[in-house]
Amino acid sequence: MAFRSGFVSIIGRPNAGKSTLLNALLGQKLAIVTHKPQTTRTRIHGVLEVPLRKKTRTDAGHPAAQIVLVDTPGIHKPATQLDRRMMQEVHDALEARDLVLFLVDVTHRLPRENDETNQSPTARRRKLSAAEDDFAMTFVRKLTCPVLLVLNKIDSVAKADLLPLIAHWSSLHNFAAVIPISAKKKQGLDLLLDQTVAQLPEGQRYFPKHQLTDQPERFLVAEIIREKILLLTGEEVPYATAVVIERYEEPASMRKTKDGKLPVTKIAAAIFCERAGQKAILIGKNGEMLKRIGTTARKEIESLLGTRVFLELFVKVHEDWRSSASFVEDLDWRRQLEEIAAKQVDK
Numbered sequence: 001m002a003f004r005s006g007f008v009s010i011i012g013r014p015n016a017g018k019s020t021l022l023n024a025l026l027g028q029k030l031a032i033v034t035h036k037p038q039t040t041r042t043r044i045h046g047v048l049e050v051p052l053r054k055k056t057r058t059d060a061g062h063p064a065a066q067i068v069l070v071d072t073p074g075i076h077k078p079a080t081q082l083d084r085r086m087m088q089e090v091h092d093a094l095e096a097r098d099l100v101l102f103l104v105d106v107t108h109r110l111p112r113e114n115d116e117t118n119q120s121p122t123a124r125r126r127k128l129s130a131a132e133d134d135f136a137m138t139f140v141r142k143l144t145c146p147v148l149l150v151l152n153k154i155d156s157v158a159k160a161d162l163l164p165l166i167a168h169w170s171s172l173h174n175f176a177a178v179i180p181i182s183a184k185k186k187q188g189l190d191l192l193l194d195q196t197v198a199q200l201p202e203g204q205r206y207f208p209k210h211q212l213t214d215q216p217e218r219f220l221v222a223e224i225i226r227e228k229i230l231l232l233t234g235e236e237v238p239y240a241t242a243v244v245i246e247r248y249e250e251p252a253s254m255r256k257t258k259d260g261k262l263p264v265t266k267i268a269a270a271i272f273c274e275r276a277g278q279k280a281i282l283i284g285k286n287g288e289m290l291k292r293i294g295t296t297a298r299k300e301i302e303s304l305l306g307t308r309v310f311l312e313l314f315v316k317v318h319e320d321w322r323s324s325a326s327f328v329e330d331l332d333w334r335r336q337l338e339e340i341a342a343k344q345v346d347k
């Protein structure tokens with residue numbers, strides 16, 4: 001069976017579980033995950049090698065493949081420049097794709113016929129949810145590649161509740177297949193992989209065999225810091241923060257020091273927020289909050305990098321940065337990478 005390869009974008013509403021699915025398929029944490037919607041801000045490539053599975057009497061098997069998974073920001077109506085940038089990331093992730101996985105959260109209630117006239121809070125919530133589904137479907141309808149409907153979070157609903165969901169979603173688009181999964185509990189992932197490989201064209205690898213992502217470690221580090229902010233702070237603070245790595249010094253050698261300690265990576269990061277009040281929350285009483293963010297982030301960064309980490313965090317205010325097109329553009333890690341490369345050439 002000839003080798004297959006292709007780009008597979010994972011799209012869906014905020015909080016559908018896209019990043020959880022990416023991490024589950026890769027068997028490694030690449031994208032940050034929180035219970036807060038709109039956690040993912042850029043598209044993230046994760047490279048998955050799928051070994052050949054030989055055909056048997058009971059199993060159709062599949063060829064070996066390289067799947068380039070693309071995690072994307074949750075589809076939502078944009079209100080700020082940041083939102084617009086996030087939706088542009090989704091559009092970019094949908095260009096020239098071989099396959100799209102449209103992820104749906106099965107815990108969302110389906111609309112009912114009398115919702116239009118029903119004024120109860122539940123009916124209003126269902127109506128809002130249906131409007132958000134409609135908006136997400138506008139992205140799906142434009143696609144010319146095959147789309148798999150992936151019903152996620154099946155661990156949280158009764159099996160009998162899945163049938164009406166399948167009927168509802170299947171009536172909205174000609175999906176190539178419907179696959180119920182739990183990204184969190186890693187259920188249904190084998191079937192999802194089988195169906196994914198089946199849809200890919202024959203072709204060579206896009207990335208070297210052992211490369212997990214095209215995103216350099218310094219940007220993964222920035223995301224880990226942002227994840228801790230999202231998890232540790234409340235109200236509007238998580239949405240109003242951005243993390244920029246200002247200094248990133250890798251150790252000259254990965255060898256242990258003479259006293260048997262791991263080498264040190266020195267990192268300085270700026271946490272941008274929009275108001276002085278948010279800065280005060282991020283720093284906390286006697287600097288307690290910033291310390292907690294730093295300590296929890298450092299531990300995870302150390303295990304990612306395999307070194308000790310010296311992490312300095314600074315909080316800076318940039319009024320209404322989410323509405324500044326140039327600031328939002330500068331946050332794009334691909335652009336930051338180009339600037340770093342240009343500076344190195346100058347040097």
Ligand SMILES: Nc1nc2c(ncn2[C@@H]2O[C@H](COP(=O)(O)OP(=O)(O)OP(=O)(O)O)[C@@H](O)[C@H]2O)c(=O)[nH]1
Pocket residue numbers: 012013014015016017018019020021032033034035036037038039040041072073074075152153154155156181182183184185
């Ligand atoms: N019960 C259950 N929860 C899940 C499952 N998959 C994801 N979640 C939870 O759903 C929440 C959102 O997960 P994410 O992976 O961040 O969702 P996302 O679609 O990437 O979110 P955005 O970045 O906002 O677009 C987290 O609290 C996850 O733990 C699942 O299969 N079952």
